[in-house]
Amino acid sequence: MPPPFGTARRVASSWARRYGSTSMFTPRRAWCLAAVLLLTAIPASGCDRVGRIIPGNGLVGRASSTPALLAPGSRPGGATAIPDAQLAQSIVVVQPAMTTDGKQQIARSGSGVIVDADQRLILTSYAVVLPFRADGSPAYTTILISTNRTPDGAPTPEFEADLVGADPVSGIAVLRVMRDAGASSLSPGRFNLPAVSLGDARTAAAGLAVRLFGHPGSSDGHLSPLAIRPTTIIGIRGAPGVTNRTWLKTDARLPAGVAGGGAFNPAGALIGILAQDRYLETAEVSQLLPLELAVLVLDRTKKETARYQAAIQLRTNIPGAAAPPPNDTMWVSAPVFGVNAIQSGTNRDLFDYGARFTSAPPALYYEYVLEGVPRGTIIEERWSLDNVAQDSLSSSYRWDGRGVGIQGDRMAVPGSQTITRGRWRLEIWAGGALRAQATAFVGVTPRDPKVTPAGSGSTATTDAKPQAPAIATSTQALAFFDFTGAEGAQTIDWLVLYKNQRIYTSPVLRWDYGDAGRAWVGYAANGPLGSGKYEIELHIDGKVMAVLPIVVP
Template identity: 45%
Template sequence: MQMRLTRSLRRLLTGLALISALALVGCDRAAELIPGNADDPRTPPPTPTAESTPILVTPGLNVGGGTPAAAIPDHELARSVVQVLGIDTSAGFEQIARYGSGVVVDAEQRLILTSYAVVAPYRADGSRAYTSIEIAINDDPGAPATRTFAAEVAAADVDMGIAVLRVVGRVGDGGSVGALEIPAVVPGQATGINTGVPLRLFSHAGGSEGPDAVSVTNATVTGQRGEAGQTGRTWFKVDARLPAGASGGPAFDQSGALVGMLAQEMYVPLGEVGQVRPGDLLAPVIDRARSSSATFNAPLYRGITVAPDGIWVSRPAFAGNAVDSTGGRDLLDYGTRFNEGLAALYYEYSIVGAPTGASVEERWYLESVLQDSLSSSFVWDQSGYGLISDRIQSPGAAGIPRGLWRVEVWVNGARRASASVNIGGTVTASNTPTAIGVAGATTVTPEGNISIGAYATAPQLIAIFDLSGMGSVGRLQWVVFRDNQPVYTSPSIRWTEGESARFWVGYLGDQPIQAGTWEFELHADGKVIGVGTISVF
C-alpha cells in the first residue's frame, strides 16, 4: 500500500516508489525565500518597509538621457514615477478597475513604462476590463498623486508582461498634451545585475481607493529565473514583498539608472510583488513605442484568470539543471522535453495571494497514473507572494523513468495549475494537443460558457474550445476566416493553462461582426489542433 507523504521545506525524501519499479530519491523542497535566519530556511525574510519619500524638485538636475554622473537621490527619481489607473464607467458609475505604477521613459514622446498585467484590456468573459487609462502624478511634495493624463497602450510584450503607454490628453477637458514636464529616467545596463546587488524600488503601492504618494523600498537581488523558450534570464528575484499596486514600478541601481520593472505574472490585487523584469527585456518594447504612433492591438483571448478567492498559481516550469546559493536555487536549462537518462528534474512555480496556513499539495502523475509516493503537501507560511523550487532525482544511471510526467498544484482543495514534461518519450495519442470547437459567442461566462450568443453587428466574435493534451505546449495562435477568406491572424501567445482547459479566443476588428460562416483555426506550437465553425446571422 502506498501512503501519502507530507514534506516540509527542504525535507529530504528517500525511497520513493514509482510504477516503473525505479526509485527516485533526494527529493527536497527549497522555497525561494530571502535569507533571514540561516538556521531555519522556513523563516520568511524581513520585508523592507516602503516609506513615502517627499518629492522635492531640484532645479537644473538632468534626470533623463545619458549615464548618471553621480547617484541620483530618491526624491529626484520619484519625480519620474506615476500611478496607472484603469477607470471603468460601464456600470453607470466610476470605479477603479485596475491600478499599478509606471515610470516616464520618454518625456518628448510622452511614453510611460508599466506592467501589461495592469493594463491588459479584457476580463475573463471577453468584456472590457476598463473604459479608459488615466495617469496620476505628484504635483506636491509627498502628497497623493493627482489624476492628470489620459493614456493608451502604445506597445506591449504580452508574454513578458511589459507595456508602454502613450499620454494622449488631459483628464476632464480632453485637451491636447505636448512634451511631458516630467523627467524621463536614465536607461541602465541590467547585464551587471547579479545576486547581492542592491536595488531601489519605486511605486505607488496604494490600491483601488485612489491615487497615493510615491514610496521607495531598498531591496537586494537574491537570484534569477528563466522560462522555457526564452534565452537568458527573464526575472530578478528580490528580498522585498510589495503590495500589488507596485506592479509596473521602476527598479533603479544605486546610481539611479533604470535596470528593471516590478511586475506580477498575473494581475492579483490580493497578492504581492516580489520579482523584477530585467531592463534588457524592457528596451525593445520602449523602442517599438518610439518608432510608431499606432495603438497596440491586444489579442482577444481568455488569458490567465484568478479564482474568486484571490489565489493564483503559475504554471510549473521545468529545468534540467540548477545552481544553489545563499539566495536560494536558480534553475537553468528550462524546457518541456528532456532526453532519456535525466538524473534530476527541477521545477518551480509561484503562489500569489494565498493566506498563511493554506494547504498546498503537489500531485505527480506518470502516464496519467498517480505517483502517490511522490505527491506531497505542506502548509503555506509565506506572504502574499512566494516562489517554490524543488526537484525529483534518480540515484541510478538510468535516470528518471521515461514518459510523460505531470504535476498538479492544489491550494485549499482546488487545483490551481498543472504542467507536463516529456522525458525520453515520444508523442502519443494521449499527449497530442487537441481542440474541440464548442460554441460561438459575443461574451462568455468566467467558466467559458456562452453569456451572449454570436450575432451580426456584434462588436466581437469569440470561439470556445475544449483543449486537451496541452501540458507540453508552449505557444498558441489562431487564424480567423469568414466565408473561407482569412480576416485575422493573431500574434503567438504563451500557453499557461496546463494539461486541459475550456478556452476561448476571439476576433475584434475595426467594423462590427458581419453575417456569414466564420472559422477559427487553432494552432499549438505551429500545428493545427482544431477548427471551430460559427454561423453568424
C-alpha cells in the first residue's frame, strides 16, 4: 500500500489507549511534503523540522480478550459488599421492538438498571432506546423488559416499558415499566423487583475497583445469562462545553448487549451506566456514564407530568460532517480538543476541552473513539490549516485493536512556542474513507452560519433529502435545511409551532454537521399529525437562523 502522505517517510511515535493491563508500542508513520505547502502554516524552514510531529509517549493498554464471568454470590467488593446475586435481580434486558402485522422484531438489545421500584423506573443508555430510524420513522413500538429472577437462569420477558425521560447529550435514558409483556396493563404486584442503591460517582477516580453487570445479548435466539465483570476505573473523559466529566474509562471489554447495564462500587452502590458512544452491535463496551449525569435526568423525569417527546434529527451523518457514512460497521467519534492533559501510567486524561481558543496554546491535545474497527485497518489523521493540507503533521497507523478504543495524541508546531493561529481541522479516515472530523479555532473567530429551507417530509433519504411527504396520517414531520459557515457552531435546538401555537421545544443538542451541507430536524407527534401548517424555528448557538415551514395537506 503506498503511503497516504507524500513520499519522504519518517517514523513518529504516538500513543493510543486500549483498556487493559498489557502495554505495547504502536508506531505511526508521517510523511513530509514540499515545504512550500507549509509556509502559510509554520514559520520555519526545512522539511525535517516542520515535518516532525510531536507525539505522546507511545504507550498502549490492552485488555484480556474474554470477560471474566463470576458466579452470582461471589463478593469481590469485600465482606460488607452487597452480593452479586442481590444486585443481579435489579439488572434487566432492554429490547426495543417493532410489531408489524402481528409479528414482533427486536430492533436492539441492551441492558438496564432498576433505580426506583415504586415508580418502576429503569436507567439505561439512550443509544439503546433511540426512538427513530435513520430515515426519521419510529424505530420501535414497545420496549421489552426481561428479568433475571433466578441466579443462574436465562432472562425471561416479563414486562413492556415506555421511554419517559432522556438526555441525548449525556446519553442517559429513563424507562418506566407500564405493562405485562403482550398485555395492555400491568398486573397488580407483579413488578416486585428491587431497586439498587445510588452511589456518589463524583468521588470515583482512577484505581477504583468496580463491578460491571449487564446482559451480553442473545445466542441462537436465546438471551444469555447475566455477565458480571470486576474491573478498575483507569481515567475520565470530557467534552467541549461540559463542565463535568462525561465518561469514566475502564479496562474492561464487554459485548454490546451490556450497554445500559450498571457499574457498582465496592460497597454495591450504583456509580455509572455502561454505554457506547454510539450503539453498535459489533463493537464492545468499555466506558461508563457517571451517575451524576443520570441523577439529573432521573430527577427531572420524576417531576415531569407531560408525556416525553424525543428530539428527532439527522443522526446518521459522519460525525462533524453533513454526509452519509460508509456502509459498513465502523464508527469513529468526532475528535475533541484540549489544551492540557494528565498522564497516569498508560492512561492520559484530557481536560480544558474546547473548540475555540482565544489565545494560541503551546500544543493541542486531541482524542477520538473507534468502535467496530477491524484489526489491521489503516487509520489516518489528516490535519489542515485554513484549508491547506498539513501533510507533515498528518500521520497514519495500522489499528491493532479489537472492538473499541480511544486514540489520542498531542500536536505542536516545531520551532514555535505556540500553535499557529487559524482554523485547524482534523479528519479521521479509516479503511480509505472519511469517518469523522472536527475543527479547532486558534486565535480566530468562526464565521456566522447561514441557513435556508430545503423542503419537508415525513421521512428522509440517506443523503438528507425529503423522501415520503408529510400527510395528515403521518406521525412525524421533518424540516430540511441547507447551511454554510457552520464549522464553528456548537449547539442546535428548535421550536415547533402548529397554527401559530408552540407545541414542542427541543433540548439544546450538540451541533455535529460541520461547515456546510444539508441536515434535518423534526417533530414526532403522539398520534397522527393532522392537516395544517407547522413551522420549525431553528436555532444555532441560541440564535434564530430560519423558520422552516411544513404544510400538511
